[in-house]
Amino acid sequence: MNPRLRHILFSLAVLVWSAALIYFYASGRITKYLAPDFRPIAFAGGLGLAVMGMFNLLTSGQRADCLHDHGGGDAHDHEAGDIHPLAAFLLMVLPIGLSVAWTKDEYSPAALARKGLYDSPSQMGNAFMSTVMPPLTREMIEQGHRKTDDGYHQFNLMELFFATGDREMQSLIDGMKVETEGRWIDEKTRNPNGTRKRLYRLFITCCAADSRAIPIVLEFNGPPPELPENGWAKVAGTMRFPLEEGVLQPVLVCDRADSAEPPYEESFLRR
Amino acid sequence: MSPDSQQxxxxxxxSILFEGAPFILLGTLISGFIDIYLPAGTMERFLPKRRNLAIVMSGLLGAVFPVCECAVVPVIRRLVKKGLPVSCGITYMLAAPIVNPITALSTWKAFQGQGAAMMTCSRMLLGFLIAVSVGLVVSRLSLANVLREKILRSLNEPEKSDGHHHCGHNHHHDHQDGCCDHKTHDHDCDHNHDAAGNDRLVAAFRSALKDFVDVGVYFAIGVSITALFNTGIAPGAAWLDTLAGNQVAAPAALMTLAFILSLCSTSDAFIAATLDKFSWGAKLAFLTFGPMMDVKLLFLYQTVMRKRFIAALALALFLVIGCISTFWQHLIVQAK
Structure with a gap:
């Protein structure tokens, strides 16, 4: 292939990556993909790629000399690649192009199931739990959780979920009236009467690919209210930890459930 | 693919691409500038005269001259031809992609919340020890068992003259485009072209661009495969999950995956960190074996080494890294 055309193709491929990084950062959509400390790095990377792509594009026809010596038999080509330039261009551009077109910034229920949506708390790794759980005491529970006007303590979903694996916490929270928020989704296991739903949030360590679903079960006295599937909901009720099929489950017996605005940081983060 | 699978x-x-791309850029910019600006012979000056000490030092050279595995093979090919001991060259070739600051930084960032410091240190240490061990073994082998015949011949023969004056003079010769085209006249002269300094900057950026695309292509393929497994779309995802719990099969499976994916060491940690069903030890095996032996390297190594040596090296690396990673995982679990 003509070297100038090769430079142009490669520069365009780099500029496509750069545009994706900068667009997702500038639009704020990057919050669904990366933990906070990776976001500025991604933006800087996008800018760096833009500089490299533009520089190479603008100098694509220019002669350039490396000015150093090469041993005998050395092919001395700093630019020869492993793959045909057109194939390299397509391999770089097609997957990212399709992904940008396909993404809805969230996982489907099937992927969420794979990421632990229907796992019981005991199936989550200990190392994972130890990195995210603050040391809690009864005093901290009383002081650290604001009470709503109608008498519910506001908890984040992760505390309720992990309390299942912590006997002390579990005994403190069992029977407590709590309010929490998360995404509203169908309960597919142990729901013979159709009176249950599931509430979850994602926990991101570095990026969405390593995220885990953190769920609790919602129990209603009758049919659950009609709320948008996978939409955000605020629920309040009494927290219980029943033993179901040999496994402790975090179950919130709900008094109320309403749609809610998504929080700015939708996922739980490492810190 | 269904709409759900597509999303x-x-x-x-x-998410994996956004996480890894900046680190690939950093690595390729540095290797591009090293490629163009580093004069030949600079690395040899860092090495002590004593053979064993020189091998150990070669394992640390990546900290000063950080290059990934794609860039290191052509560099070694050139350096070996110019007199760098083969044992030192192979040690540097195996260690530099792992024992370098960019790989350390990317590993540390990727494993935040998953024992980042332990994984980074273990990876550096294991990579260094394996590379030095291979170097020490190679130093006791006959070069005929290690190097390709063509390379071996070029070491034994005095360099041929091609009619150029190799004395640092000014000369003009055929520049077609890009870097000067010496393909038709191999020589060993200290160039002193009339070209302006910014030619070199253009050459450095072009080298970085080429490296980025080379790595980016493999990264895009690797991320695609990982995303398919990560979300359960790939047909073998469930089977791979069953291997994750097996102490012996898990490192073997991830080393095989590393071999096939041919990822760059500057970005492979971002893939490994998402393999959440696998043990820490299996991920360490993935991160150590991949930069030393993969499909892409298999082809690159053949430009320098004999096929039989490469096969023996691959097998030895697979077994030794698998065993050490499993043992290391066991030790850490015991300590906890």
Whole structure:
């Protein structure tokens, strides 16, 4: 292939990556993909790629000399690649192009199931739990959780979920009236009467690919209210930890459930 | 692919790509500038005269001259031809992609919340020890068992003259485009072209661009495969999950995956960190074996080494890294 055309193709491929990084950062959509400390790095990377792509594009026809010596038999080509330039261009551009077109910034229920949506708390790794759980005491529970006007303590979903694996916490929270928020989704296991739903949030360590679903079960006295599937909901009720099929489950017996605005940081983060 | 699978693939693909791309850029910019600006002979000056000490030092040279595995093979090919001991060259070749600051930084960032410091240190240490061990073994082998015949011949023969004056003079010769085209006249002269300094900057950026595309292609393929497994779309995802719990099969499976994916060491940690069903030890095996032996390297190594030596090296690396990673995992679990 003509070297100038090769430079142009490669520069365009780099500029496509750069545009994706900068667009997702500038639009704020990057919050669904990366933990906070990776976001500025991604933006800087996008800018760096833009500089490299533009520089190479603008100098694509220019002669350039490396000015150093090469041993005998050395092919001395700093630019020869492993793959045909057109194939390299397509391999770089097609997957990212399709992904940008396909993404809805969230996982489907099937992927969420794979990421632990229907796992019981005991199936989550200990190392994972130890990195995210603050040391809690009864005093901290009383002081650290604001009470709503109608008498519910506001908890984040992760505390309720992990309390299942912590006997002390579990005994403190069992029977407590709590309010929490998360995404509203169908309960597919142990729901013979159709009176249950599931509430979850994602926990991101570095990026969405390593995220885990953190769920609790919602129990209603009758049919659950009609709320948008996978939409955000605020629920309040009494927290219980029943033993179901040999496994402790975090179950919130709900008094109320309403749609809610998504929080700015939708996922739980490492810190 | 169903619409649900498409959205799952897209989210996982973009998140890993956004995470890893800046680190690939950093690595390729540095290796591009080293490629163009580093005079030949600079690395040899860092090495002590004593053979064993020189091998050990070669294992640390990546800290000063950080290059990934794609860039290191051509460099070694050139350096070996110019007199760098083969044992030192192979040690540097195996260690530099792992024992370098960019790989350390990317590993540390990727494993935040998953024992980042332990994984980074273990990876550096294991990579260094394996590379030095291979170097020490190679130093006791006959070069005929290690190097390709063509390379071996070029070491034994005095360099041929091609009619150029190799004395640092000014000369003009055929520059077609890009870097000067010496393909038709191999020589060993200290160039002193009339070209302006910014030619070199253009050459450095072009080298970085080429490296980025080379690495980016493999990264895009690797991220695509990882995203398919990560979201359960790939047919073998469930089978791979069953291997994750097996102490012996898990490192073997991830080393095989590393071999096939041919990822760059500057970005492979971002893939490994998402393999959440696998043990820490299996991930360490993935991160150590991949930069030393993969499909892409198999072809690159053949430009320098004999096929039989490469096969023996691959087998030895697979067994030794697998065993050490499993043992290391066991020790850490015991300590906890």
């Amino acid at each position: 799952d693939f897209a989210l996982a693909f973009l």
